[in-house]
Amino acid sequence: MKVEISITLLCIFLFALLSRAQEIKIEHQRGYLRGEFIYSLDNRPTPECHASTVVETDRGILAAWFGGTEEGEQDVGIWTSLHNGTTWSEPVQVADGNQEDGSSFPCWNPVLFQPKKGPLMLFYKVGKSPKEWWGEIKISTDAGITWSEAERLPEGILGPIKNKPIQLPNGNILCGSSKENDGWQVYFEISRDLGKTWKSIGPINKAEKFSAIQPTLFLHVEKRDTTLLALCRTREGCIAEVSSTDMGKKWSSMTCTKLPNPNSGIDGVTLMDGRHLLVYNNTDKGRTPLNVAISKNSKKWKDVLRLEDEPGEYSYPAVVQSSDGLVHITYTWRRETIKHVVLNPNDL
Secondary structure (H helix, E strand, C coil): CHHHHHHHHHHHHHHHHHHHHHHHHHHCCCCEEEEEECCCCCCCCCCEEEEEEEEEECCEEEEEEEEECCCCCCCCEEEEEEECCCCECCCEEEECCECCCCCECCEEEEEEECCCCCCEEEEEEECCCCCCCEEEEEEECCCCCCCCCCEECCCCCCCCCCCCCEECCCCCEEEEEEECECECEEEEEEECCCCCCCEEECCCCCCCCCCEEEEEEEEEEECCEEEEEEEEEECCCEEEEEEECCCCCCCCCCEEEEEECCCCCCEEEECCCCCEEEEECCCCCCCCCEEEEEECCCCCCEEEEEEECCCCCEEEEEEEECCCCCEEEEEEECCCEEEEEEECHHHC
8 A cells, every 4th residue: 555655646746747847848948038927817807818919119018919708708808918028017908899879799809010100000800700890990199008999990991800910111001811701711901001091902812722811921021022921820721821022912822831720820920130930839730739930931930949838728829029139929828818928039
């Protein structure tokens, strides 16, 4: 009996030791600076949360996400929190789906974007489901302290569906968009006047042949060559790609990359040194692990870091590089909170 108890205790000790070693391994990977919850698990403003977005402002790093009882419920609104360099502020709700006629709808997929000139933009969707939602926008002239009244985007324009827009060398704002009401199809939307007017391009894929949504954009500029790359979430088991050489007016045929996709959101950013950084679920099933990959030419990707690998959902990443060169990533942590990770890309 004593021998059996000793073996059991030894197994428990080894399991705990291995678990602790795994935790330390993730936190001490090359390039990983720190990771933290935006709000603690015992102080959640809503039962569930999902689909975060992140941007650098004059006041610090600002994050937003949708939260409420459960995805798709009427009480789901858009929440924000600011990291002032020391800590995250108490989350506050900044948008809801309440309408003038008294009806109420859930909010979805916020996207924060700071153009080079002009106010901070907050895009989000409102509606019963992705098949029926519409796009709305709010703006802030004080880096997210206060927001304007919600304005509905023009008919047929949804705004960036999940991932941040990019501002092209000519000043145009290019959004990766998609629709789900007639199959999964990718669109791109361009504004030449900071969101006052829009032009939609697409769909660029036929849903019956290739189901894809939620493009994330990368910009490659070398001398006179400007190439846009978009990577997309799909139902095809892979991350899909398309490219453009004319500032987003025309796009290549959609093809699979060698990167897997378990039908889950991705995001990435073109770094200051010209490399591309991608955050994605490196699996063909489920939403763990969550990985970081780097590419020098957008063709070959190399996994360089693992953010999560425990059971559960770790998904819908958002990525920006701040002016100090650091990379900020936010993502859904088990639908219970939003996690924020900071990387030093020079070490990746």
